[in-house]
Amino acid sequence: MNNQTIIxxxxxxxxxxxxxxxxxxxxxxxAMYLNIILGNLLIIILILLDSHLHTxxxxxxxxxxxxxxxxxxxxxxxxxxxxxxxxTSISYAGCLTQMYFFMVFANLENFLLMIMAYDRxxxxxxPLHYTSIMNPKLCVSLVVLSWVFTILYSMLHTLLxxxxxxxxxxxxxxxxxxxxxxxxxxxxxxxxxxxxxxxxGGLDTVIPFLLIVVSYVQIVCSILKFSSTRGIHKVFSTCxxxxxxxxxxxxxxxxxxICPSANNSTVKEIVMALMxxxxxxxxxxxIYSLRNRDMKKALIRVLCKKQISL
Numbered sequence: 424m425n426n427q428t429i430i431x432x433x434x435x436x437x438x439x440x441x442x443x444x445x446x447x448x449x450x451x452x453x454a455m456y457l458n459i460i461l462g463n464l465l466i467i468i469l470i471l472l473d474s475h476l477h478t479x480x481x482x483x484x485x486x487x488x489x490x491x492x493x494x495x496x497x498x499x500x501x502x503x504x505x506x507x508x509x510x511t512s513i514s515y516a517g518c519l520t521q522m523y524f525f526m527v528f529a530n531l532e533n534f535l536l537m538i539m540a541y542d543r544x545x546x547x548x549x550p551l552h553y554t555s556i557m558n559p560k561l562c563v564s565l566v567v568l569s570w571v572f573t574i575l576y577s578m579l580h581t582l583l584x585x586x587x588x589x590x591x592x593x594x595x596x597x598x599x600x601x602x603x604x605x606x607x608x609x610x611x612x613x614x615x616x617x618x619x620x621x622x623x624g625g626l627d628t629v630i631p632f633l634l635i636v637v638s639y640v641q642i643v644c645s646i647l648k649f650s651s652t653r654g655i656h657k658v659f660s661t662c663x664x665x666x667x668x669x670x671x672x673x674x675x676x677x678x679x680x681i682c683p684s685a686n687n688s689t690v691k692e693i694v695m696a697l698m699x700x701x702x703x704x705x706x707x708x709x710i711y712s713l714r715n716r717d718m719k720k721a722l723i724r725v726l727c728k729k730q731i732s733l
Contacts, residue, residue, distance in 0.1 A: 430589045432512045433608075436596045437505050438697075439690060449506045455705050456499045462708025463488040466718070473721040479542055479557040484711060486566055487535045487668075491704035494528035497521055498599040498700050505598070518600040519581055525599065526577035529699075530627055534569035536669055537631035543662050544638040548645045576627060583619060587611040596689050601696070632673055639666070667710045668703070675699045 440448050466488040470476045501521065505511040513521070545556050580602060587609040597604045602620070606613050642662065675698040712718045 430515050430593055432514050432593065433518050433600065433605075434594045435501070435505055435511045435513055435598060435600075436594055437502070437511060437598050438693060440506075445506055449503060452499065452506070452701065453503060455701055456495060456503070458708075459495045459499075459701075459704045460492060462705065462712075463492040465722075466708055466711060467492075469718060469721045469725060472725050475724070476717060476721050479559075479562045480539070480546070481717075482562055483535060483539045483542060483566070487532065487539070488708065490528050490531045490535060491707055493524070494532060495700060495704045497524045497528060502598045513600065518595075518605070519585060522584070522600040522602055522605065523577050523581045526580060526602070527573050530573040530576055531569055532672065533628065533631050534573065535566075536665070536672060537634050538565050538569065539665050540635040540638040540669070543665060544641055547642050547662075576623060579619065579623065580616070583616050587613065587616070597693060597696070599696075599700075601692075603692075635669060664711050668707055671703045671706060672699060675703070 438448070467485050470481045470485040498521070501513065542557060546553050549556060584602065584605060587606075588611045589608050590610045592608055595601070595604045595608070606616055639662070675695045712722075
């Protein structure tokens, strides 16, 4: 208790990169961040401009792209700034704000992937009733509920963390304000924080993942009823992009939390965090554009309209 002090700022240790390689990694992460911005903005603009993409699936995809864009913007700009500066400090309020928005957009992506899996389940298992089930009111309600839940969930953890006292050690061994790293620096009792993470955080991750698995089990069972190889191929091509994104997103989570390693756990956490904060949001636009005929056709239509108007 004698080591407690009023904390005004934290120091982000950043990435374990040798000094001689910092400029190379700065250029790499900057290029990746620009790809994230341009790729996700392109998807959002195409969906807005092309009327053929005004469907529930692409409505959810535009929200996912917006979430990816914001998710990366919470952490990468600060990472780039710290890589070019000797001062790696972040204010106490700034740290809590970064942690709050990080949790908001991470959990929002979690719920959007679950909603998109449900959308594919309805489209494949109940094709004749798809338009009546996935009506605009339901689609908007699902997205709004996802926003409300993630905002309340993130606010709960932020307020619980704000009540803690911190010791004199203010160095965070990470490149952003991760809640687990901050709890390790606290001098107060963190039992309530850990309990809420275990109960609410566990349900927040496990339930969407289980619902995605159940949706795809039902889809596979429905696919087996198709006698046509062409029909099976069409179904897999429809779900392929979403499955790829789900595998990337949950693969890193399983790697960090389900299969932890005792050796170099901090380095492993940082590498995995880079996977879901940088790599996954960067690959999502490529996955949905390269594997999706509708997106390619929409891009051609928008470009043709632009040429005609010019």
